Structures are given as C-alpha cells and as structure tokens.
Amino acid sequence: MTPRTPPAPHRDAQLTRRTLLQAAPATGLAIGAGAFAGTLAAGTTSARGSTGPAPFQGPGVETTTGQALYSLPRDHAWHGGTFYQSNDFNEWHYITVIGRDLDTGERISVFWVPLSQGWVAAEGRPLHNVLFAFQNLDTGEFHTALLYITGPLTTEGSAPDAEDFHFRYEIDDGENGFTTAYTHADETWRFSGYNTKVDDWNHAFRLSMSATARAPGYVPMAYWGLESIGVDPQDRQNPETMYGMTIYYTAPDMAASGELEVGGRTVRFEGTGWFEHQWGNFRNTLQYRYFWGFFRFENGDTMTYRQYYSGEDFRDP
Numbered sequence: 001m002t003p004r005t006p007p008a009p010h011r012d013a014q015l016t017r018r019t020l021l022q023a024a025p026a027t028g029l030a031i032g033a034g035a036f037a038g039t040l041a042a043g044t045t046s047a048r049g050s051t052g053p054a055p056f057q058g059p060g061v062e063t064t065t066g067q068a069l070y071s072l073p074r075d076h077a078w079h080g081g082t083f084y085q086s087n088d089f090n091e092w093h094y095i096t097v098i099g100r101d102l103d104t105g106e107r108i109s110v111f112w113v114p115l116s117q118g119w120v121a122a123e124g125r126p127l128h129n130v131l132f133a134f135q136n137l138d139t140g141e142f143h144t145a146l147l148y149i150t151g152p153l154t155t156e157g158s159a160p161d162a163e164d165f166h167f168r169y170e171i172d173d174g175e176n177g178f179t180t181a182y183t184h185a186d187e188t189w190r191f192s193g194y195n196t197k198v199d200d201w202n203h204a205f206r207l208s209m210s211a212t213a214r215a216p217g218y219v220p221m222a223y224w225g226l227e228s229i230g231v232d233p234q235d236r237q238n239p240e241t242m243y244g245m246t247i248y249y250t251a252p253d254m255a256a257s258g259e260l261e262v263g264g265r266t267v268r269f270e271g272t273g274w275f276e277h278q279w280g281n282f283r284n285t286l287q288y289r290y291f292w293g294f295f296r297f298e299n300g301d302t303m304t305y306r307q308y309y310s311g312e313d314f315r316d317p
Contacts, residue, residue: 053085053121053124054124055080055081055082055084055085056078056080056081056084056085056124056125056126057080057081058080058155059155059156059157059167060077060078060155060156060157060158060166060167060168060169061077061078061079061080061155061157061167062074062075062077062078062079062080062081062160063079063080063081064081064160065079065081066081066083066084067083067242067245067247067280070247070249072218073165073182073184074160074161074165075247075277076167076182076184076277077157077160077167077182078091078116078155078167078169079091079279080125083281084126084279084281085119086118086119086281087118087119087283088118088236088243088281088282088283088284089116089117089118089119089126089279089280089281089283090115090116090117090118090246090278090279090280090281090282090283090287091115091116091117091126091277091278091279091280092113092114092115092116092276092277092278092279093113093114093180093189093191093275093276093277094112094113094275094276094277094278095111095112095113095189095191095211095254095256095273095274095275095276096109096110096111096112096273096274097109097110097111097112097209097211097256097258097269097271097272097273098271098272098274098296099256099269099270099271099272100269100270100271101136101267101268101269102268102269102270103267103268106136106137106138106139107136107137107138108134108135108136108137108267108269108271109133109134109135109137110133110134110207110209110256110258110260110269110271111131111132111133111134112130112131112132112191112193112207112209113130113131113132114128114129114130114178114180114191114193115128115129115130115131116128117129117283118283125153127148128148128149128153128171128178129146129147129148129149130145130146130147130149130178130193131145131146132144132145132146132147132193132195132205132207133145134205134260134262134267141263143203143205143262143263144201144202144203145195145201145202145203145205146201146202147176147178147193147195147197147202149171149172149173149176149177149178150171150173151171151172151173151174151176151177152171152172152173153169153170153171154169154170154171155167155168155169156168156169164183164184164185165183165184166181166182166183166184166185167181167182168180168181168182169181175195175196175197176193176194176195176196176197177193177194178191178192178193178194179191179192179193186212187212187213188210188211188212188213189210189211189212189213189254189275190208190209190210191207191208191209191210191211192207192208192209193205193206193207194206194207203262203263204262205260205261205262206260206261206262207258207259207260207261208258208259208260209256209257209258209259209260209269210256210257210258211254211255211256211273211275212254212255212256213251213253213254213275214253214254214255215253216252216253217251218249218250218251219249219250219251219252220248220249221248221249221250221276221278221304222248225245225246225247225248225278225280226244226245226246227244227245227246227280227282227287228244228282228284228286228287229244231286231289231310232244232284232286233284233285233286234284236284241281242280242281243281243282244280244281244282245280245282246278246279246280246282247278247279247280248276248277248278249276249277249278250274250275250276250277250304251273251274251275251276252274252275252294252296252302252304253272253273253274253296253302254272254273254274254275255272255273256270256271256272256273257269257270257271272296274294274296288314289308289309289310289314290306290307290308290309291306291307291309292304292305292306292307293305
C-alpha cells in the first residue's frame, strides 16, 4: 500500500552512504555477534516450548508469513516466528535524513539504523543493536555511536490485518535504548534513542524524529534482495531454505523532522529521508562487502547503487 501523494517537495542533489563517511568503522563492527546480556520485560517473549525455545513473538511482531511475498503495512513490522529463529537472521529499519539545522541553516545529516541479528537463545530473541551518526555537512562536526542494546524489551501493536495497524518496540537499560514505532493511519514512522555510555567509539546523544512516506511510497529493491549469491563461504544458497533470499524495499522520499541533543546543544532539524527495510536469513562474514549510496536529483529522480569488493580485506572492486 502507498500513501496519498502530496505536493512534490524541493530536492537538493544528495549523495550519502550507510556509514556517513567516518562512521564506516562502526558499521564494520555491526557484523559481529557481540556480547549480549539482559532480561525481557514481564509479559513479553521469554516463554519456552516443551520441545525447545519458543520463537521470537509478541504484540506487533509478524510471526506467520516467513518468506512469503510481503504485504504492507503488515510487513513493516519486526519479523519473528520459527523461520527466523536462526543465527543467519538479519533485519533492519534504516533511515538517512539530509536536511538543515532549523536554527543555523547549516546542512546536516542524521543516520539511524536499529538492527535485529542472529538468535540469542538465553533471551529468546535476536541481538538488537543500533547504528547512529550525525554530521554537520558545512562545519564537518561529526558524532557516532554503535550500541548493543541489552535492556528489557517491550512490544506493542495491533493485529496484522487491523485497519488501524500500528506497532511500537522499545528496549532501554537505563544507560542507552531505542524505540521504533509506526502508524498506518498517517503513514508515519517515529524513531528515538539515546546513549550515555561514552567512549572513543560512542558519543552521548538523545534523538527523537519522525518520518512520513511521500510518493512514490514503498518500492521493492531488486536484485539486492539476493544477498551473497556466489560468495557465501559456506555455499548455503538453497531455494528450499531460502538462505540469502531476503525481502527488501525502500521509501526514497520521506518528510522528516526531529531534535537531537549532541555535543552539548540541541539541534532541531528538518529534511528528506531515505528509508529502507530488509529482512531474511543471510548473515555471513562477507555480508557487508560493498559500498552503498543514493542520489536524489533536483528533477525528482532517485538512484541507488552498490559497489561490490572482493578479497579478504574487501579492497578489490
């Protein structure tokens, strides 16, 4: 389903990448499983079956479709169930916003990616982490964080076929956390998160933003749903298991706004967002062997691309 078409916005020519320039080392870290320790909130998804651990489930989590053809808005949600109860599992909601600081007029970029990866048997859910970056494109100021979120998880949401379809997820351990929420009635996503665990890799920040899809709405991303074809070191591509066959779509034009506390001040911003959602069983050591970017042109055209690299250190185009 696609949202109503509003008046066409003004667009600046834009080029970005998943890692917002200097954030590349942080993205590289995301491929590791990482340490994980935490407990689920009461009333969430810690139940175990008599023959093994229960799959990830709960209000607002889509558990029945597996790798069936996606249907929106149902499949905007996180995915669980037995099909994705695997260390190969990977899912992300991704958004990059290119816009302006409303107080200074300076050009800014905000990068936000909450991920679900693998399977943590002790917790009955995937590992959850977040990639964040902010850059002032005029001054060069840059802040980043890679957060492994280990606090209690709460999920809320409607039935998959509800007319007022919505969901909300939150994980917070008191030192960092994030929320992802969506309401179909106004086709709006709301993202927020914060970090207080400061070190060389992770800066303190507090972010709250919303993004509403505009025309052309949500567009399938082919062929990139076929991940690691021909390069998986374990040769696991198999139509029966559907390893490496992901579902992947984008909303290339979203009206975004928000506030960010970072570097000792508050940045109020507005801009245009590029949103993506991908999920499936496709994790491996060569998963991120590419440079990704998009263009948005003044005439309204958009373009996205991948430059793949080979070799053990991913340096050969």
